[in-house]
Amino acid sequence: MNKHAIQQLLTKVKNNELSVEAALNELKDLPFKDLGFAKVDNHRDLRNGFPEVIYCAGKTASEVEAIMTEMLKQDNNILATRASKELYQQVKKIAPTAVYYERARLIMIEKEVIAKTKSKLLVVSGGTSDLAVAEEAALTASALGIKVERLYDVGVAGIHRLLGNLDYLNEANVIITVAGMEGALASVVAGLVDKPVIAVPTSVGYGSNFGGLAALLTMLNSCASGIGVVNIDNGFGAAYLASTIILQLEKARKEG
Template sequence: MNKEDIKVLLEKVKEGEIEVDQAAASLKDLPFKDLGFAKVDNHRSLRNGFPEVIYCEGKSLDEIEGIVREMLKHDNNILASRAGKEVYQRIKKIAPEAVYHERPQMIFIEKQPLEKTKSKILVVSGGTSDIPVAEEAVITAEALGNSVERLYDVGVAGVHRLLGNLEKLNAAEVIITVAGMEGALASVVGGLVDKPVIAVPTSVGYGANFGGVSALLTMINSCASGIGVVNIDNGFGAAYLASTIILQIEKAREEG
């Protein structure tokens, strides 16, 4: 149940179309639903603007199915991250409309049509090996209603590839950079644009990459201003942060 649903419900009470007790019954599970093994946050979209996302790693198939079944009752769009094929096959049985994105291992169930934002997020990857994390960012951002564009394999080893796409960089309101190895892509992009850059270090790289730590440290220590850094391989977190920025931009446009 989102803000518009609650407004409609309250209007019906006001007009006498439904009883107060009936409305109270509709709202009783609004804050959260306790399933025993999980407390599904039905209030998330009211607080944050976006519904809760299911992180599948570490959860059993029965637990994931139980959470999805509960979320389906509220007719919200559902996004599940870090979901293997066996998770998708299980969810598909109760939600035939579920779509699986294999490379980033994400499942999306669209119950409400998405109206895309006017503002754009650009997801930039250093190399092709970074695409799974970049795609996690893309699918997340799209599922949250954003207009998204991709710009892949433009790392600093061939910086002319990036410089040849300055028009795309300048057309976006928020840029997500995804890179492993030494993670220099974020600094280069940050030095070229006048907009927020969200950097995602990936675990791509040889031994001294330390599973993404070298890229993380490079991004944290960037001399380019306006760069925020999320955790290693956290394309989801970058997209969610970018979405909150876009949400404020869209609100400002409407008010202006």
């Protein structure tokens, strides 16, 4: 049950259109629903502003389907990460409106349209090989209600491509940089702007990249200030962090 549904429920009680007992019955599974193998967190939307996100890797198709079935009862928007195309075909049987983004490996089910923020997130990628992670970040943030722009394939091997797009950097409120190899993109971007930069190292690179470890260490050791670093290939985590920053900016704008 999302915030809007709970507000409607409480309004009905207030207006004597629904008994307290009936409202309690609808709220009985609000904290979480125990499925035996999983406890679906129905309370997360109230705490964090967005429902629980399903991480599909390591789960069976039947487990994901059961979790989604329960979440659909709450009429929430649903985001499932690291999902295969085969899993998506299974999900379509219970959620015909589900949309699959193959490159990002995301499944989205939109039950309620979320208005986009005025504040802007820019997702920047070093190369085309980083786009799977970059798209995971961009699409996740968009699902969270964030206005997203993309600036792809502007890595330091051809830095004129980045410098030729400084307007994009300057107009953004938060920037996510996604890069593999040596991971220098985050340092370059952070040295050019006065806003938070969230760095995502990817596992893209040759042998001594060590599956993204080289890029991770470069980003952690950056001499440019204002960089936060998430784990290797964690586009989702970067997007969620960026979203919390932007939503605080939106809150301050309304209160100001």
